[in-house]
Amino acid sequence: MESGLSLDAAIAALDRALRSVFAPARAARPVPGAPEQGAVPLSAAQQRESAALMRVNHAGELAAQALYHGQALVARSATTRALLMEAARGEADHLAWCETRLTELGARPSLLNPLWYAGSFAIGALTALAGDRRSLGFVVETERQVERHLDGHLGRLPVGDSRSRAILETMRAEEIQHGATAAAAGGERLPAPVRALMRQTARVMTGTAYWV
Secondary structure, three states, X not given: OOOOOOHHHHHHHHHHHHHHHHOOOOOOOOOOOOOOOOOOOOOHHHHHHHHHHHHHHHHHHHHXXXXXXXXXXXOXXXXXXXXXXXXXXXHHHHHHHHHHHHHHOOXXXXXXXXXXXXXXXXXXXXXXXXXXXXXXXXXXXXXXXXXXXXHHHHHHOOOOOHHHHHHXXXXXXXXXXXXXXXXXXXXXXXXXXXXXXHHHHHHHHHHHHOOO
8 A cells, every 4th residue: 555644745735735724725616606796785784604613614614625635644545545635636726716715705714714724634644544445434524414414505695685596505615525535435334423523523614613
């Protein structure tokens, strides 16, 4: 088996971390949805709610990138590493879309983004130490939980916020595809206690990022 853990890989991982957390996010694809020209403006309360939800999603996409970066660093095979990095590239677009929408709403990302990235990277790397099949199973479960999370946010968005809705709907479809790809590559179903712990950890992050 090939090992992804080397000095060059560690330096590249550090570079990705610094860019992800501190550099402006850049997307390879246009932001879904048209700017809301001519639409009924959101009220102040609606704008605050949309901004809080998009801040949570921005933090979630940053955490997803970190998870996949951590998993890729210690992946056993080049094939698994490539799959994880491809998923991370998709999350980079999602991150940039959420960041653009936050700017449009006059809001900021979570102040705790460095913590979300560092913690998620560590979780990803530790998970990958259990082997590629378990690591891919972690991707499957992560994307399943993200899908449910996005369903909840789509239900909470103000009706008039078509721009945020288009972003989240596109993200949802792509997260489902990431999970399906990992499952097809041999991802193992995680034990129930691990899945429950993942849900609890996600609740802490999303609940905090809504406000901070």
